[in-house]
Amino acid sequence: MDVTCHGWKNKIGTKNRECKCGSWKNHWINNSGKPWPEKCSILGCNNDATLGAHVYNPNVSGEKIIPACEACNKRTEEFSLKGGVTLVSANKQKTCEK
Ligand SMILES: [Zn+2]
Ligand SMILES: [Zn+2]
Numbered sequence: 001m002d003v004t005c006h007g008w009k010n011k012i013g014t015k016n017r018e019c020k021c022g023s024w025k026n027h028w029i030n031n032s033g034k035p036w037p038e039k040c041s042i043l044g045c046n047n048d049a050t051l052g053a054h055v056y057n058p059n060v061s062g063e064k065i066i067p068a069c070e071a072c073n074k075r076t077e078e079f080s081l082k083g084g085v086t087l088v089s090a091n092k093q094k095t096c097e098k
Pocket of ligand 2: 046
């Protein structure tokens with residue numbers, strides 16, 4: 001099993017972060033090269049994906065953006081991701097502002 005599916009947490013205090021994509025949802029779309037998924041990326045959640053959430057994992061270098069729902073974006077406990085979720089770097093210097 002892919003270890004990077006487990007142990008994810010929301011990055012707190014990212015509400016006012018911006019990038020030139022206009023939204024973190026657009027940031028994900030621009031940098032993943034994939035269509036926006038219908039559903040939230042978090043395992044066990046069946047809500048529609050409405051936003052790009054800032055997440056991090058001690059086993060993964062750098063903060064990532066994933067498609068998520070409003071409720072999951074407020075989670076404070078650890079969560080797991082569904083299989084096949086595309087992680088986009090939240091580092092603007094490596095993505096939209098490179
Ligand atoms: Zn961007
Ligand atoms: Zn969700």
